[in-house]
Amino acid sequence: MPYRIARLRRRCRPLLDQLALPRPFSIEPLCAHLSAHRRRPLHLHPLPPQAAAAGACGLWVATDTDDHIFYEQRTARSHQEHIVLHEIGHMLFNHHAVTDTAGSPVGLLGDLSPRLVRRILARANYSTRQEQEAEMLATLIRTGETGPVRCPPSDTYGKLHAALGVSTDHEL
Template identity: 80%
Template sequence: MSYRIARLRRRCRPLLGQLDLPHPFAIETLCAHLSAYRGRPLHLHPLPDQAAVAGACGLWIATDTDDHIFYEQRTARSHREHIVLHEIGHMLLDHHATTGPALPGGPFAELFGDLSPRLVRRMLARANYSTRQEQEAEMLASLIRTGETGTGRHRRPMDAYGKLHAALGVSTDDEL
């Protein structure tokens, strides 16, 4: 494993220990847990069609009181879940947008619906994975989905991936 990947894993693993990953995994259960953990509602929304024109497949909007995650709806369920987990990664890693797409009149202004752009504190929407923030969010999403617990050991999820890992004897314990 490359040094860069190992460094990303080390950055993300401590956050995993704070999560109560549902077993079997369910994105809705994880979102309910995160909402309680953060003390603020977490809402999931399908991403409006016009967002594809702006190059987004998912985004996280944080207001003063709530979190909103938008995901591409015209893709496989597993991909939708990964998009949500990626945005959860941004949220847990406390990433901030480095540009101002949340400004009124910006390319994402139509997505707000009932949200006043003045209430939006953070909005992340990305189209590539070349930045450190994107790589961290992607790593955390993958670790959550594979059942990592933050201790370097996997929970034994009962889904197809967990059964395949168990059958093949795959473990991430030796990867660092």
């Protein structure tokens, strides 16, 4: 298992190195940075009730001109942020939906025209490579794991800081 996680982290590293994470961390400045970097607007929306009722907690929808991320609104703010980061992970990895248009979740978004949607991804499970990549990237962004590889903290406070995503001086 640790080897698989290490490989997953290595796949995330090039994307992390391209990010300018805001300090202190906040979703809004990160989204503004990504929008400017990708040269296309990035919009955040609460997930429509019908999509949440169908079991989705996050969606990334790409049109010809914009990116839209939908997140579950009936959860804690930290969970909402993680959902957004997970969808950003799909966006940065340039993941594609693996279902055909008949199985597409476009219908969960109400009156959105399927002709406008170039790409749509919805979380279903974490067993696919795409889901694991997006989840790992979201976790690494949220915990601030960019820049130099960090040494694992050895003391209790260092471990607590690492678990909470608080920056420490334990760098190589």
